[in-house]
Amino acid sequence: MATSKPETKPPARKATAKAAAAAKSSPSTTTKAPTKAPVKKAPSPTKSKTAALAKPAPAATRSVAAPARTPAAVAKKAAVPAKKRPAAAPAAKPVLLSGDNPQIAKADGDAPVQAYIAAIPDDWRRGLCARLDALVEANVPQVTKAVRWNSPFYGIAGQGWFLGYHVFAKFIKVSFFKGASLNPAPEGGSGEDARWINVHEGGLDEAQMVAWIRQAAALPGWGKN
DSSP states (O other): OOOOOOOOOOOHHHHHHHHHHHHHGGGGOOOOOOOOOOOOOOHHHHHHHHHHHHSSSOTTTTOOOOOOOOOHHHHHHSOOOOOOOOOOOOOOOOOBGGGBBOOOEESSHHHHHHHHHHHHHHHHHHHHHHHHHHHHHHHHHTTTEEEEETTEEETTTTTTTEEEEEESSOOOEEEEETTTGGGSSSOOSSSSEEEEEEEEEHHHHHHHHHHHHHHHHHHHSOOOO
């Protein structure tokens, strides 16, 4: 009876297995994987949104609707007082000449005469001149007025001037330009035509003054008006 030998593995396979093991353990035959480049992380959506909100929009592109005006706001604006205009400069005081006689420019009409009377110092002299003016108006309705040589003049249109007066420190000089023709003639003056009377405080004789005014207005006056 024949004896069977045990089966042995072929040596070539063993050698191949050893070579594979040696190759696996050898560093020179190991192939390293290529190094990967670092990957940049995409920005977080939350951070991007926050940064966009924090960054102010350009003024030119920002569109903000104006708030609606409430009735209270409109009323408040209407209630704001208007700015005060600067006060007008006070009128210049009239110049007073010798004896406090006002300096009034030459002019025709009642206005310059009233300006003259108003410029007289506020004492008995102003009152006396205002009274003379009233007496002339009451007795000569057609009278014309003017200021000449810083004195009020009274006349009849086309007939000339018949009366004037002038302020002095202690009296008012009342002149009648044709006074020599009056009856009685006023005491002041000695010329051919003019006469005058100096009226002191409390010395006005209204009855006599009215008589003179009426007579003088009926006579041809002096000068042209």
